[in-house]
Amino acid sequence: LVTDFYEYGWGQSFHFANRFHDETLAESIQRHESYLALKMNLKAGDKVLDLDCDVGGSLRRIAHLTGTHVTDITISVSANCQFIQGDFMKLPFEDNSFDHVYTIEAAKCFAEVIHVLKPGGSLVGYDWCFTDKYDSQNCDHVETKRLIEEGDALPDLKSTYQLVADLKSVGFTIAESRIIPEGDISWYQPLKDGDSFFTLNNFRTSFLGPAQGSLATLNILETARDGIIRGGESVIFTRYFFFLARKS
DSSP: HHHHHHHHHHHHOOOOOOBBTTOHHHHHHHHHHHHHHHHHOOOOOOOEEEEEEESSSSHHHHHHOOOEEEHHHHHHHTEEEEEOOBBBTTTOTTTTTTEEEESSSOOOGHHHHHHEEEEEEEEEEEEEOOTTTTTTTOOHHHHHHHHHHHHHHOOOOOBBHHHHHHHHTTTTEEEEEOOOOSSSSSSTTTSTTTOOSSSSSHHSSSOOOOOHHHHHHHHHHHHHHHHHHHHHHTSSSSEEEEEEEOOO
C-alpha cells in the first residue's frame, strides 16, 4: 500500500528535487534524474547499474535520454532496461561488470558497488543526510530524526561527512560532493500542500474507497511527512546530498 500511495501522489520516481516557479513537481524530478545522467557522461552502449528506490521511473528516464543499457534490481521489464530481482547488499554480478552506477537514497551498498564497477567507472547519486546543523544533543533534532527514520523505515541516517567517509573507506575517490542548492519552491512543499497524497480524501471519493489497511499505512506516511517537513524547515536534513565518486 505504501507503493500505491507514492505512485498515486508522486508518480514513477519517488524522489524530491530542487524546484523552480516554472516547473511542476514531475518536471523537477525529471531534471533531477537528467542531471545524474549528465554527471556520469554516459554514452550509448555503456552498461549502467541502477540502485534506486522507486518503481523504475529513473531507470526509464536515463535509458531513454542516453541510449545506455541500464540494469535495475527489481521485478519488472522494459525496452533497453533489464530488471533483476536481488539484494542491493549482495549484488548478483561479476566484478567489473558496469561502466557506471547511480544510486538515489541507497547509500548502504557502497562496498558492493565498488566490486561490480569497472576501473575508472563512476558512482553518482543523491542521498538523504543530516547536515552540519544537526545536533545530537538537541531533543527536537533527535525527535525529527526519529520521525524520518521510523516513518520511512530507514536505518540510522548519516551526516554528509559520514557518507563521504563511507565512500572513501571502501576505495572510492571523491570527485564532487555537495548539497544541491534550494530552488524557488521549498523541496518539502509538496508534503505541506492541501492536496498532498498523504490524505485519504481522494480515495474516499472514489468508487472503491480506500483499500483495506489504508489508514494504518497513512499513519506511517504521516510520521514520515512530519519528520521530513521538520527537518527541512530547521535545515538539519537534506534529501539531495549529491556525490560523484570514481573507482581507481
